[in-house]
Amino acid sequence: MQAGSPILQDGQDSPHIYTILSGWAMRSKTFEDGRRQVLNFALVGDLIGLQSVLFDKMHHTVEALSDARLCVFSRQRLWELYQEHPALGFDITWLAAREEQMLADHLANIGQRSAFVRLAYMIIHLFDRARRAGVVKGKRLAAPITQDQLADAMGLSLVHTNKMLKRLRDAGWVEFKRNEITILDEVKLAEAADYDLGERPARPFI
């Protein structure tokens, strides 16, 4: 899958779900007036398109942010999987519930926090997830995310997002570049974002 190309589109009926084997994707919802909400950024191990299989139709768009390798899984086989391997069916529910939980956190973040803290939270959360997924090198994360996409994820304007990123940079906590996020002071950042860097229970891989 090539960088920038759509994997699943809003309204479309795709008989497949995908697992990301490598690379980045972005789930988003676009309104008629052009406004867009980025639901989240997906990386290695994330499940994509469960909705198209369960509801016969996508309710948001998924696009590749980088070149990505995907593992395809058909609707038909999903059902067989539930019958023949209940443990794997259970794992899929687990992944769906985890996805829901991340959305809930994102919602609380956007609904209740100021722009600055919001951004701090999003960045450290992204970084932490990426680290657990094993794609972080030291303090650096290769993430092909633009400020525009970040702004739409945060429910902020591009301009204001840029200004808050400047504050994070000036504070010496984070560098956010076109293809790379660097966390310079993780403790301070986590503190400001009220983010818990602790353990997480192990996750299944499909």
Place this chain on the structure above:
Amino acid sequence: MQAGSPILQDGQDSPHIYTILSGWAMRSKTFEDGRRQVLNFALVGDLIGLQSVLFDKMHHTVEALSDARLCVFSRQRLWELYQEHPALGFDITWLAAREEQMLADHLANIGQRSAFVRLAYMIIHLFDRARRAGVVKGKRLAAPITQDQLADAMGLSLVHTNKMLKRLRDAGWVEFKRNEITILDEVKLAEAADYDLGERPARPFI
């Protein structure tokens, strides 16, 4: 379950999941500083606490808004269910995915729309769900939701929420009272909220 009492609490490990048989519940997340994000309002047929079973710990609180009847299901039995009745396991995944989709809509609503439209959307969405669940009588819905809770659901201040409700009332579209929501002009409301009143695929009941 009595009105106002907690069903599941953030951080708690409960070995049960619940299905709502009657009444209303509210899922929310509260921060240290007292701010609270209401994730959604749950009604008949909704599944509650899947997270506590899958992750050994709740990441938000669920409380009863009205007196409610719940159907209890243990962690142990959930796993048995997946093994013995794959179709029911599939249904649980379905419900989890639907929950995720509603959160995604909620997120997009809060992230991208103005206070007025946001409220319009939330109210018609709530009403529409309730109608499909069969708890609406004519244009009226008995919903025990306070403006305070509504404000926290919208990511708005109580004061501003109140003012937007006044605008909806003055427009002659909606009456929002302590225990009752009345939709006076559903078409106009749906139009303003850009809400699709069309069909939905059938849903499973556990």
Place this chain on the structure above:
DNA sequence: CGGCTACTTGAACAGAGTCAACTATGGTGG
């Protein structure tokens, strides 16, 4: 009747949006 809790309304303020102009950066073709 008193004391809750929920709701209302106005005024002042501030965080975030919009508009506009400008600067980097990177890819492409001459």
Place this chain on the structure above:
DNA sequence: CCACCATAGTTGACTCTGTTCAAGTAGCCG
């Protein structure tokens, strides 16, 4: 190899939506 163009990022000035503060009113239950 360089010039050009498109996309991405930066910054300042002004506006406005939504917050906060404050001071009420309405309704309900003991």
